[in-house]
Amino acid sequence: MTTLNPTTEPALGCPSGLEPPASAAAAADPRAFVQQDRASGLSLELLVRGARCAGCLRKIETGVAALPGVSNARLNLTTGRLSVTWQDDRIDPRAIVQRVIDLGYQAQPFDPSKAQAVIDQEGRHLLICMAVAAFAAMNIMMFSVPIWSAHFNGEMEEGTRTMFHWISACIALPTAAYAGMPFFKSAWNALKKGRANMDVPISLGVLLASSLSVVETVRGGEHAYFDAVAMLLFFLLIGRYLDHALRQKARQAARDLLALQAVTASRLEPDGTAISVAVSEIRPGDHVIILPGDRIPVDGTILEGVSEADFSLLTGETAPVALGQGQKVRAGALNLSGRLVLGASARSDDSFLAEIARLVEMGEQSKSIYVRWADKAAKLYVPVVHAAAFLTAVTWLLLGAEPRIAILNACAVLIITCPCALGLAVPAVQVVASGRLFKRGILLKSGDALERLAEIDFIAFDKTGVLTLGQPRLSGQEAISETALAQAALLARASRHPLARAMTRAAGPGSAIENAREVPGCGVEGQIDGLRARLGRASWVGVEDAQSEETELYFAIQGQAPVRFCFEDTLRPDAIQTIQALKARGFQPIILSGDRNGAVARAALATGIETYWGELTPFEKAAHLDGLKAQGHRVLMVGDGLNDAPALAKAFVSIAPGTAADASQSAADLVFQGEQLGSVLEAIEVARAAKKRVMENFWFAALYNFIAAPIAMLGLVTPFIAAIAMSSSSIIVTLNALRLASDRRKGS
Structure with missing residues (x-):
């Protein structure tokens, strides 16, 4: 991936009337941030401020995607990151930024280095606004309580009451102007563009209540609602900050992961000197010196040195891993013993560590069916609520009520029907669920993965690397020729297959041949000393009538007799318990493996799986899943090899371990780290619990509005009570989502 350089054309201005950017980064030319990739074309990532609900997300994605040539636009509400891809290089990136601004957002x-500062600034501003509103509400209550008490005993004179109203106004109006700014700005930006968002009725309710209270105070009336204005803003800001805090908690997961990345690196210059540079300055092809105790800064290949590394924070592998020349390593691993020279193969923001962080973000906010339901509800919300408020005011006026009463009841409708509960119903559950899974080492790649995972009734496992540790050991090594092992290892080092890795460990550090090619489901082939060589399945290598039930690989060089390598593997520590737990919950596990039938049968017998197939090609695995789908089953596929990628893509939902081949991780919906197969069971339980919580939240939000709206229209609640009810609904939805975390503690 390369970064395109900006041209010298002048940057577009900001004619939308929004406040100027808060930092210099905001004024940066977006053309300097365009990325080019062979597969996806051109892409640009923007930090969007002001988008808070499903309606905002739909409006921005739809508006940007409508630009000619744009192929995809996805906004992550959690991080505020908008990813836009397009193919036509004639599109000016500044037009994309301008479209977002025209939609009413910044x-x-x-x-990444500045985005967190912007987000933290927003959180601090919300806290300050909330503190101001709370301070004002408490002080206004000192004057409101005597006024309300006087309604029952009539002991307050008109002059005293009016003075109390004026004092309350002096506190409430500046408070509304400052603490209400997050809502007023959002509503105004939307209205300027001829649109309405969820902050429009909120702002309208606050302004109407404030205006009506001022009018009542001027005319010496008995009723003013300055206390309701302050309390309304206080409760609204509580809900807004809760939403911000939930998203901040989700962002922390990605930040914790990226904290494993080194800040600086020692780059080796052509003249042999080493200089310390920021990791962001490392480019593919650079040589980096890694001393004992340093974290590996970028993905790359070991060029010099021998050492051991701790990969536990990346893969869950607790034992140190030996490193030598030719081995590929990933950013975030800790170098333990020797000095290494690394040849960088990727930039820091393209590293394995950065990719995991992106997977975390992708899983937190993506469009599941639940989000689409919320989108539709949000689309209908504003016109329906405005119509209900208008109808309420007109009806009360026709019934002979004072204009003050009609406006107050309309305000109550606008406030009590605020869709905060609906807006938080899905995101709150997604954030808590993804956070719980992340702590268990499970990464979500698809927003609807949990939704689909909750519906499965069938589970298909690969054997090697899934039911087993995927770290087989070469057996009978003493009977194998050292020359044959060394030659076979030249091909084995070019593959990530567990058997190839075992052969590499047995042979020791060394290099791989450059012309090696991996054939899914067959093996690796290449040229050794000018002769064609293959390492893989017996039939592919040319061995006829191989009847052994052992796990094995064959190696052959053109013109020489094939050499047989046998391997032993062990089950994951909790494989038996996990399979039994899945069966106890009504799932039917099966094994679809490319390994020998004998090895598959032994694994099936040990784990208690009755149905299994071995020696399957990638296409046969996919065909089995098609057959199960035709029977009406919804299958979860758990696989790790390159030959599992087609089956993972075919399955209703799929999971891959973190040690899986890149293609398998790309095809899977979830990725789990570590050695525990129980992560699969954990993911299923979280998915089912998340579905239950989402449906509970939807039903509560619907029931709340079904009851609250008529009550407000009948004039049975004041704006003050409406504010408490609305905020309480948001808090209830959030607390219900947080039960996912308490479920985990109970389960443990």
Whole structure:
């Protein structure tokens, strides 16, 4: 991936009337942040501010995707990151930024080093606004309580009451102007563009209540609602900050992961000197010196040195891993013993560590069916609520009520029907669920993965690397020729297959041949000393009538007799318990493996799986899943090899371990780290619990509005009570989502 350089054309201005950017990064030319990739074309990531609900997400994605040539636009509400891809290089990236601004939001190129500062600033501002509103509400109550008490005993004179109203106004109006700014700005930006968002009725309710209270105070009336204005803003800001805090908690997961990345690296210059540079300055092809105790800064290949590394924070592998020349390593691993020279193969933001962080973000906010339901509800919300408020005011006026009463009841309708509960119903559950899974080492790649995982009734496992540790040991090594092992290892080092890795460990550090090619489901082939060589399945290598039930690989060089390598493997520590637990919950596990029938049968017998197939090609695995689908089953596929990628893509939902081949991780919906197969059971239980919580939240939000709206229209609640009810609904939805975390503690 390369970064395109900006041209010298002047940057577009900001004619939308939004406040100027808060930092220099906001004014950066977006053309300097355009990325080019062979597969996806051109892409740009923007930091969008002001988008908070499903309606905002739908409006931005739809508006940007409508630009000619744009192929995809996806906004992550959790991080505020908008990813836009397009193929036509004639599109000006500044037009994309301008479209977001025209929609009523602030946008700037996404710079990870500055994005967090912007987000933290927003959180601090919300806290300050909330503190101001709370301070005002408490002080206004000192004057409101005597006024309300006087309604029952009539002991307050008109002059005293009016003075109390004026004092309350002096506190409430500046408070509303400041603490209400997050809502007023959002509503105004939307209205300027001829649109309405969920902050429009909120702002309208606050302004109407404030205006009506001022009018009542001027005319010496008995009723003013300055206390309701302050309390309304206080409760609204509580809900807004809760939403911000939930998203901040989700962002922390990605930040914790990226904290494993080194800040600086020692780059080896052509003249042999080493200089310390920021990791972001390392480019593919650079040589980096890694001393004992340093974290590996970027993905790459060991060029010099021998050492051991701790990969536990990346893969869950607790034992140190030996490193030598030719081995590929990933950013985040800790170098333990020797000095290494690393040849960088990727930039820091393209590393394995950065990719995991992106997977975390992708899983937190993606469009599941639940989000689409919320989108539709949000689309209908504003016109329906405005119509209900207008109808309420007109009806009360026709019934002969005072204009003050009609406006108050309309305000109550606007406030009590605020869709905060609906807006939080899905995101709150997604954030808590993804956070719980992340702590268990499970990464979500698809927003609807949990939704689909909750519906499965069939589970298909690969054997090697899934039911087993995927770290087989070469057996009978003493009877194998050292020359044959060394030659076979030249091909084995070019593969990530567990058997190839075992052969590499047995042979020791060394290099791989450059012309090696891996054939899914067959093996690896290449040229050794000018002769064609293959390492893989017996039939592919040319061995006829191989009847052994052992796990084995064959190696052959053109013109020489094939050499047989046998391997032993062990089950994952909790494989038996996990399979039994899945069966106890009504699932039917099966094994679909490319390994020998004998090895598959032994694994099936040990784990208690009755149905299994061995020696399957990738296409046969996919065909089995097609057959199960035709029978009406919804299958979860758990696989790790390159030959599992087609089956993972075919399955209703799929999971791959973190040690899986890149193609398998790309095809899977979830990725789990570590050695525990129980992560699969954990993911299923979280998915089912998340579905239950989402449906509970939807039903509560619907029931709340079904009851609250008529009550407000009948004039049975004041704006003050409406504010408490609305905020309480948001808190209830959030607390219900947080039960996912308490479920885990109970289960443990």
